[in-house]
Amino acid sequence: MAYQQTQSRYGPCDSYFVESQDDGIYAARAEARERARAIARMQQRAIAEDLSRLTADEYQDDVLAHMEYMENQTLPDVNSIDIQTEIQWFMRPYLLDFLVEAHAAFQLLPETLFLAVNLLDRYCSRRVVYKRHYQLVGCAALLIAAKYGDKKDRVPTVRELKSMCCSLYDDEMFTQMEWHVLQTLNWIIGHPTIDSFLQMALSDVPYDPEVEHMTLYIAEIALFHKEFVSTKPSVLAKSALALARCILSRNQHSTSDWAGAYDAQTVMGLSNHLYQPSQVLSRKYSSMHLSNVSTTVDEFLQRQAQIARRAAAPPTPPVTVVADERSKPFVDTYGPHGPHTPQKSQYGAAVVQHGCLTPPITPENEQFAYGTVPKSQPTSHAYPTTPTPDHPANVQQAQYYNGAYVQPQQY
Known part of the structure; x- marks a missing residue:
């Protein structure tokens, strides 16, 4: 009966699934x-972050003390790695390039890479590693860290x-x-890891992604070099942060703060390795x-480099302008018996005869012009000029000055 009422209410239906407006x-x-x-969920997450921040501020000193204790307990020994029979230090960059590429391919956290390298170095400090197993140890360290x-x-x-190891x-x-x-x-x-100390150093300042990425780039460059294998992660984190801020022209931490107490020698060592980074790292951080x-x-x-070249360039000597070529002093560098270049005399082609200066035929000074006499020059001469031999009187005068007086012939 109820079924019949339902049928009469909704009418016949050919399908088992009926769409309702509800x-x-x-x-x-x-x-x-x-x-x-x-x-x-977002509100709960925000509340949890606030509580974690308050708790971290309260226990930050204790957490930092425990981290500094653990970094001393988990440092690798460079001297033990030196006595490995097969693996050498020149093989390390090739393995780290592989680990960096694998780390980027799986999109792992930054601290995973630093932890994997630490596990690799600690294992090589205690066990003899064969060359054919070096990559296998690196993969196992990356897997454990992840x-x-x-x-x-x-x-x-x-x-x-x-598959990545072919x-x-x-x-x-x-x-x-x-x-x-x-x-x-x-x-x-x-x-x-270095990333853990870096996050602690950046917790009190506004978030700056460029500074953080620059610090991680410098810290990953340090992984490729032997001199930083036994360096404490806290020292590397503070030194890399100081160098990153110097490159980006950011303000440094106060030296009284924990993050500002960096090691100057470590900063110089890191700066010296910036010139030839790994191509894999350079491509990753580009x-x-x-x-x-x-x-x-x-x-x-x-x-x-440009500033260093300009500072090392010798100073340009001052240019001395000489008004006239004839005013330059003659310096004899060869001595009295050496070769000499004939020099032009002060009076040009003048010839001294009997103590009298014979003036040149064409004056060389620019103040003389053709057919004119300057007003500053006197018209009379202290000595007679060279006579022209086309006149008989001048011929007689010329012979007199030459020291042989000859009676001119009568024509």
Whole structure:
């Protein structure tokens, strides 16, 4: 009977699924509930961050003291790595290039790379590593570091690592090496990385992504060099931060603060290795989401080189303008017996005869003009001019001055 009433109320239906006008209302209510849940999650996250910040401020000194204690306990030994029989220091940059590329391919956190390199160096400080297993140890260290502190959905699988190694190792070899690394390190994985100290140093200042990316770039350059393997991460973090602020012309921390107490010698060592960074690192930090800091460093180094060249250039000697060539003093550099270049006398082609100066035929001074006599020059001469021999009287006078008087012939 109820079924018949229902049939009479809604009418016959050929389908089992009937659309109702109330479905839109239910969908709108479900969407509103999901929106309210999302807003509630965001509020809870904001409250958790505020509580974490208050707790961190209260326990910051204790946390920093524990981090500094742990960094001393988990430092690798360079001298132990030096006595390795097969692996050498020149192989390290090639392995680190591979780890940097794998780290970027899986989009892991920055601290994962620093932790992986620390696990690699600590293992090489305690075990003899064969050359053919060096890359396998690096992959195991990266896998352990990713499992320890990175997001679970980004942890690489053994199959992915095997593919990146061109199937050089079997699946079981990755698992065995991972277990062997953990056994060698007594399952002590926690290590305060450079990124951890950097976040603590930047917690009291406004967020500046360019400074953070520049500091990470300098810190990753330090991973490639032997002299920084046994340097404490806290010292490297503060020194790299100071150098990054110097390159970007930012204000430095006060020397009384923990972040401002950097090591000047470490800063100089880091600056000396900025000239030839790894091509993989340079390409990685030339992207826009990392503030293009590698290009910024190259431009900074070019400016510093130009300033150094200008400072080393000798000063330009002053130019002395000489009014007349005849006023230049003659310096005899060859001595009295050396070769001499004939010099023009003061009076040009004048010839001295009997103590009397014979003036040139054409005056060389520019104040004389053809057919004119300057007003400043007297018209009378102290000595008679050279006579012209075309007149008999002048011929007789010329013979007199030459010292032989000859009676002119009568024509």
